[in-house]
Amino acid sequence: MKPFFTLLFLMFVAISGIRAQEKALSIPHTVYTLDNGLTVILHEDRTVPMVTVNVWYHVGSSYEKPKRTGFAHLFEHIMFEGSGNVKEGDFDNLLEAVGGNNNGSTTQDRTDYYETLPANALDLALFLESDRMGYLLEAMSPGKVDGQRDVVKNERRQNTENRPYGIATQTILENFYPKGHPYNWPVIGYMDDLTAASYEDVVEFFKKYYAPNNAVLVIAGDIEPTKTIEKVKHWFNEIPRGEVVTRPTAPAFELIGEKKLTVEDNVQLPRLYLAYQTPALYTPGDAEMDVAADVLAKGKNSRLYKRLVYELQIAQNVSAYQNGNALGGMFMVMATARPGIKLTQLQSIIDEEIGKLTITPPTEREVQRVVNQNESRILRQMESSMNKADMLQSYYRFAGNPDWLNEDFSRYKALQPSDISASARQYLNPKKRVVLSIVPKGKADLAVQ
Amino acid sequence: MKAVFAFFMGLLLTAHSLVAQKADRTKPPVSEAPRGLIVPKVEQFTLKNGVKVYYLQKTGVPHVSITVRSNGGTANDPEAKIGLATATAMLMNDGAGNRNALELSDEIDYLGIILQSYASTDEMSVGLFTPVSRLDASLDLMRDVVLKPRFEATEWQRRQRESLVALAQAHDEARVIASTAFNQLIYGKSHPFARRASESTLKNISIADIQGFYRQTITAANSSFLVVGDVSKETIKAKLEARFGLWKGGTVKKVTISDPSKTTGRTLYLVDKPGAVQTELRFGSAGVRRNTPDYFAITIMNTILGGSFSSRLNQNIRETHGYAYGANSGFSFPRSVGHFIASSAVQTDVTDKAVNEFMKELTNIRNISDDEVTRARNYEALGYPENFGTVNALAANVSEKITHNLPDNYFNTYVPNILALTKAQIERAAEQYVDPANMVVVMVGDLSKIRVGVEALNLGPIKVLTKEEVLGAIPVLK
Numbered sequence: 001m002k003p004f005f006t007l008l009f010l011m012f013v014a015i016s017g018i019r020a021q022e023k024a025l026s027i028p029h030t031v032y033t034l035d036n037g038l039t040v041i042l043h044e045d046r047t048v049p050m051v052t053v054n055v056w057y058h059v060g061s062s063y064e065k066p067k068r069t070g071f072a073h074l075f076e077h078i079m080f081e082g083s084g085n086v087k088e089g090d091f092d093n094l095l096e097a098v099g100g101n102n103n104g105s106t107t108q109d110r111t112d113y114y115e116t117l118p119a120n121a122l123d124l125a126l127f128l129e130s131d132r133m134g135y136l137l138e139a140m141s142p143g144k145v146d147g148q149r150d151v152v153k154n155e156r157r158q159n160t161e162n163r164p165y166g167i168a169t170q171t172i173l174e175n176f177y178p179k180g181h182p183y184n185w186p187v188i189g190y191m192d193d194l195t196a197a198s199y200e201d202v203v204e205f206f207k208k209y210y211a212p213n214n215a216v217l218v219i220a221g222d223i224e225p226t227k228t229i230e231k232v233k234h235w236f237n238e239i240p241r242g243e244v245v246t247r248p249t250a251p252a253f254e255l256i257g258e259k260k261l262t263v264e265d266n267v268q269l270p271r272l273y274l275a276y277q278t279p280a281l282y283t284p285g286d287a288e289m290d291v292a293a294d295v296l297a298k299g300k301n302s303r304l305y306k307r308l309v310y311e312l313q314i315a316q317n318v319s320a321y322q323n324g325n326a327l328g329g330m331f332m333v334m335a336t337a338r339p340g341i342k343l344t345q346l347q348s349i350i351d352e353e354i355g356k357l358t359i360t361p362p363t364e365r366e367v368q369r370v371v372n373q374n375e376s377r378i379l380r381q382m383e384s385s386m387n388k389a390d391m392l393q394s395y396y397r398f399a400g401n402p403d404w405l406n407e408d409f410s411r412y413k414a415l416q417p418s419d420i421s422a423s424a425r426q427y428l429n430p431k432k433r434v435v436l437s438i439v440p441k442g443k444a445d446l447a448v449q
Numbered sequence: 450m451k452a453v454f455a456f457f458m459g460l461l462l463t464a465h466s467l468v469a470q471k472a473d474r475t476k477p478p479v480s481e482a483p484r485g486l487i488v489p490k491v492e493q494f495t496l497k498n499g500v501k502v503y504y505l506q507k508t509g510v511p512h513v514s515i516t517v518r519s520n521g522g523t524a525n526d527p528e529a530k531i532g533l534a535t536a537t538a539m540l541m542n543d544g545a546g547n548r549n550a551l552e553l554s555d556e557i558d559y560l561g562i563i564l565q566s567y568a569s570t571d572e573m574s575v576g577l578f579t580p581v582s583r584l585d586a587s588l589d590l591m592r593d594v595v596l597k598p599r600f601e602a603t604e605w606q607r608r609q610r611e612s613l614v615a616l617a618q619a620h621d622e623a624r625v626i627a628s629t630a631f632n633q634l635i636y637g638k639s640h641p642f643a644r645r646a647s648e649s650t651l652k653n654i655s656i657a658d659i660q661g662f663y664r665q666t667i668t669a670a671n672s673s674f675l676v677v678g679d680v681s682k683e684t685i686k687a688k689l690e691a692r693f694g695l696w697k698g699g700t701v702k703k704v705t706i707s708d709p710s711k712t713t714g715r716t717l718y719l720v721d722k723p724g725a726v727q728t729e730l731r732f733g734s735a736g737v738r739r740n741t742p743d744y745f746a747i748t749i750m751n752t753i754l755g756g757s758f759s760s761r762l763n764q765n766i767r768e769t770h771g772y773a774y775g776a777n778s779g780f781s782f783p784r785s786v787g788h789f790i791a792s793s794a795v796q797t798d799v800t801d802k803a804v805n806e807f808m809k810e811l812t813n814i815r816n817i818s819d820d821e822v823t824r825a826r827n828y829e830a831l832g833y834p835e836n837f838g839t840v841n842a843l844a845a846n847v848s849e850k851i852t853h854n855l856p857d858n859y860f861n862t863y864v865p866n867i868l869a870l871t872k873a874q875i876e877r878a879a880e881q882y883v884d885p886a887n888m889v890v891v892m893v894g895d896l897s898k899i900r901v902g903v904e905a906l907n908l909g910p911i912k913v914l915t916k917e918e919v920l921g922a923i924p925v926l927k
Contacts, residue, residue: 047509048834049484085474089768092759094477097824099831102758118831123478131474150771154727158774158794161726164621222484238471266724268617268923300554310551313607316614338614339926365559372561376512376580383510383839 025378025406027388030225032232036241037213040232041392041402043220045385051221053125054114054389055133058216058397059209061189062108062182062248062327070152070189071197073106075205077148079113080104083128084135088144091128098124108183109326110397116386119222123231130235133215136206142199149194156188164267165438172275175259176330176434182248183327211242218392220385250327255432262437262447269316269336270446272343273436274350276331278427281324282399287411288423289322289331294370295362295420296320296353297333301369303353304335312349314341326398331427343437343448351430358425361417371412378409486834488860491847492682496690498697501673504682505847507840511581513678513685514844515588517595518851519573521666521702524641530653532646534568536608537662541566541575543604546593550604553590562587564594570641571704571784572852573666578841581679584688592692595667602656609651613924616646620916620923623722624794627729627893630718630919634889635735635788636709642783648924668699675851677844708786709735712887715909720916721896727773728800728894732807733790734887739782739853745866746878747780752825753875754778754814754883755791759824761810766793772803780882784852789882797895801902804890808908811885815876822872830867 032040061072080102082088095102100117115125160166170186177184217236219228255277279285297304297320308315318335333354335346381387395404437447492504523534542565543550557564562579564587575595579587619625632643674693676685712734737743748756755762755778766776773795781787791811795803836846837860850859892903896913904911917923 048838049486050832050835050838086477089759089764090477092757093824096757096759096828098480099827099829099833101832101835116832116835118480118483118834120483121480121831124480127472127474127478130472135474147768147771151767151774154771154794154796155774157726157796162623162794164618235472267621269614299558301551301558306551309611310607313610316611316618338610339617365555369555369559369561372559374561376561379510379512379580380578380841383512385838 025409026403027382027392027405029392029402030229031402032229034212034233034236036237036239037211038236038239039216039396040229041216041218041396042223042225042228043218043385043388043392044223044225045220045388046222049119049222050116050385051119051122051125051219051223052114052116052385052389053122053129054112054218054220054386054393055129056216056218056393056397057111057210058109058214058245058247059111060107060109061185061187063209064182067193068197068201069185069193070187071193071201071205072111073187073189074148074152074194074197075202076104076106076111076113077152078140078144078202079132079136081144081148082139083132084138085131086128086139088139091132094124094128100125106187107325108187112390112393114386114389122219122223122228123235126231126235129217130239133210133212133236134239136210137203140199140202145197145199145202149197152188153191153194156191156194160186160188165265165271167263167265168271168273168436168438171261171263172273172332172434172436175261175436176255176275176277178251178253181250181253183250183325207242209245212236212239213241214245216393216396218389220389220392248327255434258431258433258435260435260437260448262439262444264441264444265438267438267440269339270343270437270439270443271334271336272346272448273434273438274333274347275434275436276428277432278322278329278331279324280326280328282404282408283324285423285427286322286324286329288415288419289329289427290324291367291370291412291415292357292420292424292428293320293322293331294373295357295366298370298373303357304333304350307349307353308335308346314338314349315346337446342446343439347435347448354424354428354430357421358428359421361421364417367415367417367420371415374412375409378405483831486837488837490857491850494682494686496686497694498669500669500693500696502686502689503673503675503847503851504685505677505843506679506681507677507843508679510840511679512840513579513581513584513676513680514840515577515579515591516675516844516848517575517591517672518675518848519667519672519702520571521671521704522569522571522573524570524704524706525662525666525702526641528639529650530658531644531650532612533654533658533662534573535646536605536612536654537659537666538566538568538573539608540600540604540659541594541598541663543608544599544601545590546597548593549599549601553594556590560586560590564590566594571706584680588688588692596693596696598663600656600660600663605654605656605659609654612646612651613648613926616648616921617923617926619920623725623727623729623893626720626722626916626919627731627792627891630720630893630914631731631733631790631889631891633919634718634891635712635733640709641706645921647921665699666702669696670699671702673851675844675848677847678840704784706783706785709788711735712889715886715888715890717890717892717903717909717911719896719900719903719911719913720891720893720919721913722893722916723895723897725893725895726797727794728797728892728899729792729794730800730804730807731790731792731891732811732888733788734884734889736780736787736789737882738786739784743878743881746870746874747882748829749822749825749867749870750814750875750878750882751778751780752829753817753821754810754879757825757828761814762791762793762807765806765810766795766803770799770802770806772796772799772806776807782853797898800892800894800899801906804892804903804908805906808885811883811888814879814883817872817876817879819872822870822875826867826870830864833864
């Protein structure tokens, strides 16, 4: 048996030079490309005898056809229903029988699949992943599509229709992005489109997007890289390359004016959402807006929390975040009003505080507070092979370099307070945004007018 | 014949040279021998003032988790002041030493650490998670939070309003209504696992009450430390001595939590949520103590019933019928006797059918196959090392070990204990701990659409509860 906790992967590599005390962050890894175009990234972490196998296909809801919203995610479900050499149910049965877990997720830009399992069973995960990448259609049937269609509709009911405020995301996306923009609909899709999805759609989608040249395989954990790449070749080399995938493009658009919407829901308290158009993930302005979000609404001393929740006590909660994606970003502020408070009142304070931030830079301490919290969060993520696999995937896909961790963090360290106010001025324009009020049934008067 | 044979051979060889050799997929690959894991022993030492420290080193990433745990929690709340322990924990986050609430929060955020107080049913805890580089400053703050909380009246007024609004918001959530009703029906409405704060109990709590609870509970005699992370024993010992060495006094606090009485008969409790597109379902009964010798058999039985993706409930409700996004089951193991629960959120128009399928699975679990036994045992045993990969996961496991006074070799005997289970033991656990004839069944959904169908199942008497009977009246808020 292996001794416990022997690993000391060199995560913090000292950099010589003027800032010798600073350490560069990195997730040491090796990148390979197979003949069929599959990108393979390996990272060794021997903390525990476990391994994470993670596959990203570069397809998400933004690649969907009209009238087929939700299809990328429905397809993700179908990927667990067996393939040419794995009968229905066995994907999970086999993995559980070796002590493994698995799951998947779909966003606007990518679909992710992973297995976390004991390192001695790595071959099984590679067999299963390669089998569904190569031979999914051999085992596909209209019945499988029907089965997962019902499951996905219930996933939507659980998270959208039956959840307080669950309709917010969809409402904002529809009104924020113009018709024809690939982010105009929710990842989960609409019920009618889920009903319409067919077996033929599955065949077409698989052939178009599920080829090795549109995928990246990351293996992180208790592995020996040179042996591991041979295993990968053994299982994946036989899968033929597919056609080059065309990435969706976003029509140039600018949110003009203030779009005010009101939705009544089964809730006790009204909630306000403000959505602004911001830069894409990892592009200039993304880190600035990320910090602006935390300066505004993270922690008791953040400006909006302090005003609305702590001092005035007119809000139950407030949050803000920058959501950067491949084709653009959205900055969101959300606040729930205390009983008897109208959303117009919350909005005017939010506007006042954002206005201040656009004029006067935040203090150095406010910015440093955010940077330090990001640093600690990275440390926490660095402990888990699953998180590291996900970071390598994200950097490879969206920054073009799996080794982008240090650059990512450096973006934050380099920020000056004036950068935050400049970006806030540029992007948080009260004349260009979506304003959504979700109010209790029959209480439209509480909405922003 | 030979010629034909030779011809085909030629084709195959050509094919091989053009296309990569294909992997043998006729059966799944056989795994190598498991690599195993030996978890080091949790060490113990005491500070000079007698406070016990549990310690486990984990290197790799330079951060540390430190928790101060004190006996006593929400179970100790007086009947008229339900919410007292939670209020105390909240207020410990709201100012300490020479820092008021905002200053304390600013310092915590600036250091990039997590420092938070919590109240559970039987324990108060203050948890710190910090990079090693900020350990000294973090521990200074932790000392203040534990030893010098300010308990300012204005902060309690804030928290009180926030808590009242949260009580109102719970009325929006079908899942909260379902789980609360379930706990009330299993344990009784005044039991610590079931009772809820209300407008009147919150308004009864004064700053003096909070200070009193703190003084009785967060004492040296009643507390211990749990340290997991990248710090040596000598270093952490010296740092804790320097900050907590003078902490003295108090007595060990008793926490008495009564065991739920055995669930008898089967009654269906319905709560109306007009317009709901799904029905929240809960099935269950009083359970068993954590230290039962049946613990491992129960674990594996539950894995087969509803504790994994391939479990019977999930396969039936989700994969075979598409009634829900998922279905699962589990046993709760507090220090006292806990409960068994199976749950799901199912589509409104198939509620009766889904309930029927649940009842089938809860009955059929007494007969399992060898295949299921092998898979479930392996699933729990072979994946076990994942519980020790991060500081947080380790701290949670060590904490469980301390809470339940598990044997020193517990982690290292877990795998053989699981793998040794027989089918007969697991079936016996099903028979003993999952009894569909004696169960509480809760459904929260649109009664105008589900009631007739549920009645037709003839599963037992039906009682309708209102949301207010479960959650209490919505607080009147100005």
